[in-house]
């Protein structure tokens with residue numbers, strides 16, 4: 001029983017963290033139409049940023065500033081935002097398909113740098129030396145995880161409320177207009193370049209926040225955490241849930257994460273022993289099938305975008 | 318009596334090449350404030366391209382554009398809209414997955430909630446402004462007879478209705494000079510009549526129009542002066558009466574028909 005509860009807490013924590021990232025991606029793709037093919041780079045920037053800022057000093061690499069944890073977390077998000085600013089300045093003028101390829105390249109480059117920049121990222125061994133906030137005060141592991149889940153849930157709700165309010169404001173109108181027709185938006189006095197960049201940075205900060213929480217939870221991050229697989233997982237979550245619909249994005253995350261975990265578990269349990277080493281590969285294929293199947297069968301997702309309106313034409317009473 | 322006022326919009330030798338093909342050929346024209354100028358010409362004469370070069374959608378190969386005497390050559394469309402020069406498109410460009418009302422509410426400049434933090438830091442002011450914009454947008458939708466469709470997705474309305482929506486969208490920004498590319502194309506005759514009434518009403522309020530149109534009746538009755546382009550160059554400029562008796566104009570149209 002305790003084992004189950006403890007597993008559920010673990011599952012919900014990870015799913016909620018990923019849901020935050022998918023919300024960030026939804027702002028970029030669902031609302032603004034920016035095809036970020038390198039989500040994991042921004043997730044990684046948040047993860048590495050948070051641990052470098054909040055961890056203890058290490059002999060063999062820089063970082064370890066022992067920053068007050070909330071500041072470290074914000075710092076991680078800001079790091080992701082800075083990366084988005086640089087990448088955005090260079091690539092945001094590209095069309096969908098090219099933007100996807102360019103950002104995918106950024107993510108692969110990011111992973112390679114993290115794998116090789118020993119003195120900065122800890123290299124292939126990853127980044128250690130981070131103690132989870134207040135861990136010394138809570139002596140029971142499960143209690144700590146429950147408290148951590150609480151914090152993550154609050155942040156997920158805050159992100160959701162923030163984004164829902166944002167897309168129902170004139171700002172949301174701007175994003176949708178850019179998504180629908182940039183030339184028309186430009187002819188109505190709006191500057192698509194600025195708007196795209198701002199949305200790209202904001203979305204990336206949110207993705208970075210998720211990365212920071214993820215790394216905090218494990219008190220560790222390594223290049224294995226920033227593989228392209230994660231990008232595809234996050235995309236599958238958004239596509240299944242419904243691009244443009246924040247609630248759909250959250251539900252899609254939980255569904256796909258449950259399917260991912262369950263498939264990993266059943267493969268390791270029921271697949272013939274000689275196939276077990278391919279578990280990861282098979283899961284990867286499955287996630288690909290889910291994306292393709294969804295795009296063919298129900299491209300709008302399980303929870304399609306409803307017409308988001310900032311204002312209704314009906315007279316208010 | 319000759320009009321001695323400075324033109325509100327002026328082009329000097331405006332030229333646009335696509336490779337070796339000259340789509341707009343050294344066009345110089347002066348649009349007077351408060352006029353409704355009609356721009357005509359056979360298909361492929363370069364009228365829409367002229368609009369595109371004028372409004373910064375395309376960069377001119379040569380020549381200059383002036384708005385109120387200020388050189389605006391090469392400025393981008395968003396900047397020109399902010400300078401009160403607005404245009405619609407020959408093929409309408411509605412924001413399809415947005416409501417008709419939202420399409421119109423987008424246009425006003427410098428809205429409080431247009432920054433990321435506006436909706437949170439200035440929520441009350443934003444709501445107040447939103448209500449004003451909403452009311453004004455609904456008025457304009459009524460003006461173009463689309464008020465019943467306010468909450469519809471703009472992707473669901475007809476082509477003619479999209480033309481009217483574009484007009485409302487542009488009017489929402491309160492421009493001084495309005496360039497319309499075939500506003501009546503695909504709009505049914507009774508709506509066209511309404512459209513003409515609306516244009517004349519706005520014109521009486523002081524707005525200047527430059528209108529591309531193939532509907533000769535529309536042009537002859539409501540536009541003065543009339544300018545004709547053929548193969549990128551101006552071939553005629555004058556009143557409706559002069560247009561009806563112009564051999565060059567007849568040539569331009571018949572020539573184009575015989576050629577192509």
Ligand SMILES: Nc1ncnc2c1ncn2[C@@H]1O[C@H](COP(=O)(O)OP(=O)(O)OP(=O)(O)O)[C@@H](O)[C@H]1O
Pocket residue numbers: 335340358359360361362363364365366367407
């Ligand atoms: N982007 C482009 N690249 C190459 N050629 C172009 C381009 N845009 C327009 N043209 C050419 O320039 C010429 C003028 O086109 P334009 O659309 O301006 O004609 P128009 O007078 O508006 O015609 P219509 O009455 O049919 O709308 C045409 O021959 C067209 O093929």
Ligand SMILES: [Mg+2]
Pocket residue numbers: 364365366407498
């Ligand atoms: Mg045309």
